[in-house]
Amino acid sequence: MDRKSITTRDELKSMLCDENAEPNSMSLSLLEEITDSFSWEQEIGRGGFAVVYKGTLDNGAIVAVKRLSDTHMYEKQFHREIECLIKVKHKNVVRFVGYCADSQGKVGSYNGKFVMADVQQRLLCFEYLPHGTLDKYITGRIM
Numbered sequence: 001m002d003r004k005s006i007t008t009r010d011e012l013k014s015m016l017c018d019e020n021a022e023p024n025s026m027s028l029s030l031l032e033e034i035t036d037s038f039s040w041e042q043e044i045g046r047g048g049f050a051v052v053y054k055g056t057l058d059n060g061a062i063v064a065v066k067r068l069s070d071t072h073m074y075e076k077q078f079h080r081e082i083e084c085l086i087k088v089k090h091k092n093v094v095r096f097v098g099y100c101a102d103s104q105g106k107v108g109s110y111n112g113k114f115v116m117a118d119v120q121q122r123l124l125c126f127e128y129l130p131h132g133t134l135d136k137y138i139t140g141r142i143m
């Protein structure tokens with residue numbers, strides 16, 4: 001279980017080219033880099049618990065980066081979700097590429113005092129599906 005995390009665009013590109021490659025942990029800095037720091041121009045959709053961004057690579061490859069809202073899940077649930085996503089491998093299920101759980105202590109002011117708080121970021125990365133949602137696809141509302 002000591003596989004090296006995906007930290008560069010090249011590592012992500014070669015992982016995407018290998019259909020047998022297992023999902024892996026990814027660095028927050030790489031996910032920030034490919035989504036232009038989660039800019040609104042890269043946003044492709046919103047669900048109940050996450051905003052989904054397009055992550056673009058220089059060879060034209062695209063991934064979908066799902067940034068979970070900080071209140072969405074406890075640690076255990078997040079681990080269980082990753083475990084399930086890793087196990088599911090099927091041609092009709094979107095490919096799970098990787099995950100990122102990052103926590104940084106940040107100093108801020110609260111009631112006039114400086115406090116140190118843990119800022120957590122949890123992200124999931126999937127293969128990008130270019131044809132919109134299934135309901136729009138089925139009902140023909142795709143451009």
Ligand SMILES: Nc1ncnc2c1ncn2[C@@H]1O[C@H](COP(=O)(O)OP(=O)(O)OP(=O)(O)O)[C@@H](O)[C@H]1O
Pocket residue numbers: 044045046047048049050051052064066094126127128129130132133
């Ligand atoms: N792999 C993907 N490729 C392309 N677009 C995606 C992908 N995953 C999500 N999206 C887009 O982002 C939107 C939000 O996705 P998300 O999975 O967060 O929410 P959801 O499917 O509505 O379900 P829920 O809120 O229950 O998790 C989708 O409706 C879709 O437009």
